[in-house]
Amino acid sequence: MAWALIIVGGLLVLFAGIGISNKKAAAEAGLKPKQAVGVIVFGVVLSAVGYGLRVDSVEGPGLQAVLATIPDGQAHSWETGQLHDGVAVVVNGSAGYWVRDGVAFAVNGVAKNLSPELEYARSVVWSEIEAAVQ
Numbered sequence: 741m742a743w744a745l746i747i748v749g750g751l752l753v754l755f756a757g758i759g760i761s762n763k764k765a766a767a768e769a770g771l772k773p774k775q776a777v778g779v780i781v782f783g784v785v786l787s788a789v790g791y792g793l794r795v796d797s798v799e800g801p802g803l804q805a806v807l808a809t810i811p812d813g814q815a816h817s818w819e820t821g822q823l824h825d826g827v828a829v830v831v832n833g834s835a836g837y838w839v840r841d842g843v844a845f846a847v848n849g850v851a852k853n854l855s856p857e858l859e860y861a862r863s864v865v866w867s868e869i870e871a872a873v874q
């Protein structure tokens with residue numbers, strides 16, 4: 741469903757944008773400029789909702805696996821991204837984690853200090869985590 745929303749939203753933006761740029765064709769189709777702007781805004785919103793659903797379905801469980809290992813009140817901010825069939829998570833700007841198949845791994849010493857029970861990831865390094873969350 742997420743991909744469908746992204747695609748439909750993109751098509752709405754594309755066609756309304758063409759309608760605005762080609763005023764003669766828009767007038768023949770009965771599309772007024774204010775309507776076209778409304779369609780563009782609606783298309784952007786649809787795409788954003790679709791993207792959010794897609795990200796949440798993939799990255800949400802990974803983030804939850806990491807946050808479950810951090811004591812309450814210690815995680816102030818986080819970023820996520822997809823990496824090597826898993827999820828990269830950066831907590832508080834410097835604690836790097838990688839989650840695969842629901843299992844969280846520490847990637848650097850900062851993460852290991854926050855979550856001492858986690859094992860280190862053997863195949864992922866901090867620079868990859870940092871790039872994935874950008």
